[in-house]
Amino acid sequence: MSRKKSQKSKGSSSPASCGVPATKENGKVGTDCHSNGMVMSGRPSLSNSGEFYDIAFKVMLVGDSGVGKTCLLVRFKDGAFLAGSFISTVGIDFRIWDTAGQERFRSVTHAYYRDAHALLLLYDVTNKTSFDNIQAWLTEIHEYAHKDVVIMLLGNKVDSTHERAVKMEDGERLAKEYGVPFMETSAKSGLNVELAFMAIAKELKHRSMKLPNEPKFKLHDYVKKEVKGSGCCKS
Numbered sequence: 496m497s498r499k500k501s502q503k504s505k506g507s508s509s510p511a512s513c514g515v516p517a518t519k520e521n522g523k524v525g526t527d528c529h530s531n532g533m534v535m536s537g538r539p540s541l542s543n544s545g546e547f548y549d550i551a552f553k554v555m556l557v558g559d560s561g562v563g564k565t566c567l568l569v570r571f572k573d574g575a576f577l578a579g580s581f582i583s584t585v586g587i588d589f590r591i592w593d594t595a596g597q598e599r600f601r602s603v604t605h606a607y608y609r610d611a612h613a614l615l616l617l618y619d620v621t622n623k624t625s626f627d628n629i630q631a632w633l634t635e636i637h638e639y640a641h642k643d644v645v646i647m648l649l650g651n652k653v654d655s656t657h658e659r660a661v662k663m664e665d666g667e668r669l670a671k672e673y674g675v676p677f678m679e680t681s682a683k684s685g686l687n688v689e690l691a692f693m694a695i696a697k698e699l700k701h702r703s704m705k706l707p708n709e710p711k712f713k714l715h716d717y718v719k720k721e722v723k724g725s726g727c728c729k730s
């Protein structure tokens with residue numbers, strides 16, 4: 496769709512582009528990922544890595560602390576998994592809009608909802624509280640985010656089958672109740688990670704281009720068709 500226009504960096508202090516195509520067919524939507532936020536770059540704009548994109552979108556990852564927001568983004572961006580404990584996100588990185596899951600930083604996050612085109616809302620399938628808090632996150636999103644924001648619900652950490660505390664059906668039910676697409680993911684195994692970002696990218700691209708002869712992209716249908724199960728042990 497858009498062309499990535501090669502341009503050398505002008506010494507921006509921002510992080511490197513992840514260089515992952517956001518759509519697979521007919522060219523690319525460039526993506527420029529940050530810690531828990533991402534620019535999917537409609538006019539040509541300079542990414543943080545010094546590359547031009549035709550379309551730029553802001554995508555935020557939100558959810559309780561520890562649900563795996565940073566890991567999911569790192570998995571998508573670098574194809575890597577950060578195991579073990581590391582420092583929790585404590586606000587919005589100066590280069591980015593990196594959302595923190597911790598309650599005490601929420602007020603910082605509110606300001607960033609306004610600009611977001613899409614929100615990936617995460618819970619941890621091994622942590623029931625993180626799932627119970629999804630309604631509160633959705634209330635907050637409806638209060639602060641743009642009314643047309645694209646929302647996708649993600650149940651992360653499905654690789655931890657023995658510790659599962661939230662059934663897939665419960666995630667599906669909640670998503671249906673709020674009319675948002677849903678999938679389970681694993682930043683560790685990579686399950687559905689690319690799909691989640693690709694689906695959002697496709698939806699945003701179709702919305703922004705509004706090509707009269709192109710059939711409307713149906714995000715829910717696309718997700719249903721493409722999503723992969725964890726392949727094991729639903730509790």
Ligand SMILES: Nc1nc2c(ncn2[C@@H]2O[C@H](COP(=O)(O)OP(=O)(O)OP(=O)(O)O)[C@@H](O)[C@H]2O)c(=O)[nH]1
Nearest residue numbers: 560561562563564565566579583584596652682683
């Ligand atoms: N097993 C498993 N562990 C994960 C997965 N994703 C993240 N983790 C682990 O969960 C912990 C928290 O991950 P983070 O990515 O820091 O969580 P976060 O949502 O960004 O947390 P905050 O920055 O505090 O909001 C780390 O120990 C990760 O290694 C996953 O898919 N599977």
